[in-house]
Amino acid sequence: MIAGIGIKRLGLAAATLIAGVFIGLVVLSFLIPADTVRDSIKSEIKAVTGLEPVLRGDVAVSLFPTGTVVFDHVALGDGGTEPAMTVDQLVVRLRFFPLLIGRIEIADVSLIRPTITISFAPDGSSNWSRHVEMLARALRPQPQADAERVASFSEIRIGDGKVILRDQGHDITETLSNVEFALAWPSISKSFAATGHFLWHDEIMEGAFSLSDFVAALVGDRSGLKVRFSGTPVKIAFDGYLSYSPTLRMEGTLAADGPSLRDALRWAAHRAPPGGGFGPFSLKAQTNVAGRNVSLSALNIELDGNVSEGALTFMADGRQTVQGTLAADGLDLTPYVSAVRLLTSGERSWERVPITLDGFDDADVDLRLSAAHVTIGSAKLGRTAVATNLRNGHFTVTVGESEAFGGVVKGSFGLARAIGGAELKAQLQFNDVELDQTLGELFGIRRMEGKGNLGFAVDSKGGSVYGLTKGLNGTANLISHKGAIAGLNVEQLLKRLAKSPLSGGNELRGGKTPYDLLAANVKIDQGTVNVGDVRIEGPSLRLSLAGSASIPARELDLTGTASLLASTATGDPTTAFELPFMVRGPWDDPLLLPDVQVLMKRSDAGSRLMDSVLNHAAPAPANVGDGCQNRMQLAAVGDCSPQMGR
Numbered sequence: 001m002i003a004g005i006g007i008k009r010l011g012l013a014a015a016t017l018i019a020g021v022f023i024g025l026v027v028l029s030f031l032i033p034a035d036t037v038r039d040s041i042k043s044e045i046k047a048v049t050g051l052e053p054v055l056r057g058d059v060a061v062s063l064f065p066t067g068t069v070v071f072d073h074v075a076l077g078d079g080g081t082e083p084a085m086t087v088d089q090l091v092v093r094l095r096f097f098p099l100l101i102g103r104i105e106i107a108d109v110s111l112i113r114p115t116i117t118i119s120f121a122p123d124g125s126s127n128w129s130r131h132v133e134m135l136a137r138a139l140r141p142q143p144q145a146d147a148e149r150v151a152s153f154s155e156i157r158i159g160d161g162k163v164i165l166r167d168q169g170h171d172i173t174e175t176l177s178n179v180e181f182a183l184a185w186p187s188i189s190k191s192f193a194a195t196g197h198f199l200w201h202d203e204i205m206e207g208a209f210s211l212s213d214f215v216a217a218l219v220g221d222r223s224g225l226k227v228r229f230s231g232t233p234v235k236i237a238f239d240g241y242l243s244y245s246p247t248l249r250m251e252g253t254l255a256a257d258g259p260s261l262r263d264a265l266r267w268a269a270h271r272a273p274p275g276g277g278f279g280p281f282s283l284k285a286q287t288n289v290a291g292r293n294v295s296l297s298a299l300n301i302e303l304d305g306n307v308s309e310g311a312l313t314f315m316a317d318g319r320q321t322v323q324g325t326l327a328a329d330g331l332d333l334t335p336y337v338s339a340v341r342l343l344t345s346g347e348r349s350w351e352r353v354p355i356t357l358d359g360f361d362d363a364d365v366d367l368r369l370s371a372a373h374v375t376i377g378s379a380k381l382g383r384t385a386v387a388t389n390l391r392n393g394h395f396t397v398t399v400g401e402s403e404a405f406g407g408v409v410k411g412s413f414g415l416a417r418a419i420g421g422a423e424l425k426a427q428l429q430f431n432d433v434e435l436d437q438t439l440g441e442l443f444g445i446r447r448m449e450g451k452g453n454l455g456f457a458v459d460s461k462g463g464s465v466y467g468l469t470k471g472l473n474g475t476a477n478l479i480s481h482k483g484a485i486a487g488l489n490v491e492q493l494l495k496r497l498a499k500s501p502l503s504g505g506n507e508l509r510g511g512k513t514p515y516d517l518l519a520a521n522v523k524i525d526q527g528t529v530n531v532g533d534v535r536i537e538g539p540s541l542r543l544s545l546a547g548s549a550s551i552p553a554r555e556l557d558l559t560g561t562a563s564l565l566a567s568t569a570t571g572d573p574t575t576a577f578e579l580p581f582m583v584r585g586p587w588d589d590p591l592l593l594p595d596v597q598v599l600m601k602r603s604d605a606g607s608r609l610m611d612s613v614l615n616h617a618a619p620a621p622a623n624v625g626d627g628c629q630n631r632m633q634l635a636a637v638g639d640c641s642p643q644m645g646r
Contacts, residue, residue: 276335
């Protein structure tokens with residue numbers, strides 16, 4: 001019974017205490033003037049943040065049942081005409097127990113729908129410079145005389161806010177909307193932390209950052225910095241140090257990754273690189289920031305499954321510049337050239353899609369790459385070292401050395417923007433390469449077997465690959481030893497025709513023509529290859545060619561002489577049989593025809609028949625084609641038009 005009475009008395013005392021508290025709050029709500037509460041809060045905010053609240057709207061004070069003060073339309077700053085921050089509502093929640101004894105102490109502050117403007121002038125100064133100085137003075141340790149004053153709140157919340165970033169020197173404006181952040185204000189400790197999220201370029205980004213010494217960071221001294229941003233396009237983390245006096249400096253470890261570098265660049269810069277590739281990526285490096293320059297050392301970067309190590313430097317003093325060196329064990333460049341086509345899908349004509357070089361004028365690039373092996377489509381390259389340079393809109397790739405097509409490739413090629421399209425310059429040398437692979441990958445020609453040296457120096461201007469071929473000028477040379485021409489066996493056919501000139505068909509296709517030497521030197525003028533010095537020599541065969549070839553049409557118009565050689569007693573070869581021939585049609589499957597007159601003259605029966613026809617036949621009409629000198633030749637050839645059918 002005594003215990004029960006004690007419990008009742010304890011409950012009655014608690015109820016009396018609670019009732020007294022509420023009664024006290026009700027009384028305080030009448031005894032404490034609203035102006036006093038408002039002025040106390042303004043003074044406290046200024047003491048803690050150094051920023052002067054400028055009240056532009058109504059003030060609502062509620063001390064019961066909880067102490068809350070709401071300020072409408074507030075500007076935070078130094079009272080200037082263009083404040084750095086405006087707030088639709090500033091909600092201040094007061095501490096409960098100090099309020100019971102009539103003291104106004106802030107528990108936390110909420111900024112509802114604030115607009116924070118951070119603007120940088122061309123000289124690097126900011127509209128927040130004075131506010132930062134005031135904030136730093138407010139947060140510095142106070143003199144002994146003011147030691148009794150202790151900041152009363154350490155949390156600031158931002159709800160549905162907007163942050164506007166302006167770089168007047170580069171005419172850049174970025175806006176972060178739907179900003180929701182909680183700031184851990186350094187009222188007692190030195191550190192500062194913020195966590196929350198914001199909307200940028202239609203993507204929600206979760207963010208968190210902290211400063212180990214907030215006051216040091218405000219005055220520009222060294223402070224620890226941790227930053228984390230995470231969203232669908234990219235995740236970024238930095239752990240290191242920050243200072244900005246006398247210039248901005250950051251050093252630490254940077255890590256970033258995402259599902260698609262192409263999508264991340266499109267999201268961040270509204271621009272994506274041309275071509276294909278640029279998918280999953282990750283990056284980790286020691287980072288050093290000095291002003292507008294960023295250096296990445298001990299860099300490990302993975303892109304589309306390619307892993308590289310090296311160093312990169314980004315410079316933004318005036319023009320944006322990227323410099324660096326990367327090395328990899330293996331590189332697969334197929335994704336990046338998959339969208340670049342020289343030939344149409346049928347591989348019978350050049351690609352006519354317009355060439356776009358967007359982005360060539362945005363930055364300068366000086367990048368050196370090396371790899372133990374490189375894959376480009378079906379081409380497999382060995383050890384390769386290249387340097388890429390993009391400057392003033394001119395893109396150049398210099399191949400220091402590449403183990404390609406069974407040999408070595410050196411040289412350079414470049415593209416630049418030009419009126420109506422692009423300008424091409426290329427100077428490459430292929431030494432001891434497999435001709436079938438080399439010519440097949442470059443021009444779609446797969447008829448050469450064996451190794452050789454190929455070199456060319458060309459230039460052109462055009463709006464597409466086809467347009468570039470029409471304006472192509474330059475020189476080319478080819479020399480090869482111990483190889484073969486696939487698709488025809490000239491030696492075998494010559495031996496057969498030497499015995500029986502009118503036997504068999506009149507095509508030279510089928511089999512192979514082996515050679516000891518193939519040498520060609522040609523000039524290219526406006527897309528036309530002028531063939532003046534082409535020699536093919538074998539143990540018992542010699543071929544010479546002259547004429548022209550159209551690169552845009554991929555057509556051949558050549559004449560040549562095939563000579564069958566025979567050994568003499570002295571060992572010197574002599575010509576046993578000689579046959580002129582023509583090469584007509586597409587260069588990947590041409591039609592080769594012998595001179596029928598020579599064959600008929602070599603045949604006894606054909607020679608007598610031709611003499612009879614020539615002695616008795618009337619003169620040929622003036623409109624007879626060049627290839628139809630008489631009906632006997634027409635009958636033998638089957639066609640006298642320049643375009644010979646198969």
